[in-house]
Amino acid sequence: MMFDAEVLRVLADPLRARIVELLAVEALCTCHLVEETGARQSNVSNHLRLLREAGLVDSESHGRFTYYRLRPDVLDGLARGIAAVAEQARTTTEIRRPC
Numbered sequence: 001m002m003f004d005a006e007v008l009r010v011l012a013d014p015l016r017a018r019i020v021e022l023l024a025v026e027a028l029c030t031c032h033l034v035e036e037t038g039a040r041q042s043n044v045s046n047h048l049r050l051l052r053e054a055g056l057v058d059s060e061s062h063g064r065f066t067y068y069r070l071r072p073d074v075l076d077g078l079a080r081g082i083a084a085v086a087e088q089a090r091t092t093t094e095i096r097r098p099c
Contacts (some may be wrong), residue, residue, distance in 0.1 A: 023070035
């Protein structure tokens with residue numbers, strides 16, 4: 001497969017996608033994400049865990065708070081993979097497998 005389907009699956013959730021959009025602008029802690037999304041703290045924390053496990057987000061402790069930062073390199077890789085699939089589809093539009 002040309003792209004990481006697990007990363008794509010993680011990004012498919014609307015709240016996780018919103019968290020990624022927010023983290024693209026600045027590093028935020030859980031309390032900021034709760035405030036911005038209106039989701040419960042436990043829900044945001046669970047989504048952040050999945051984003052970390054997928055490699056999309058890094059965390060860094062600052063005193064009592066943990067700040068989360070987006071890893072754009074992972075998104076770049078996903079974008080390149082999806083672009084490669086689109087390019088392949090463009091170049092193989094006339095190929096048909098015989099029945």
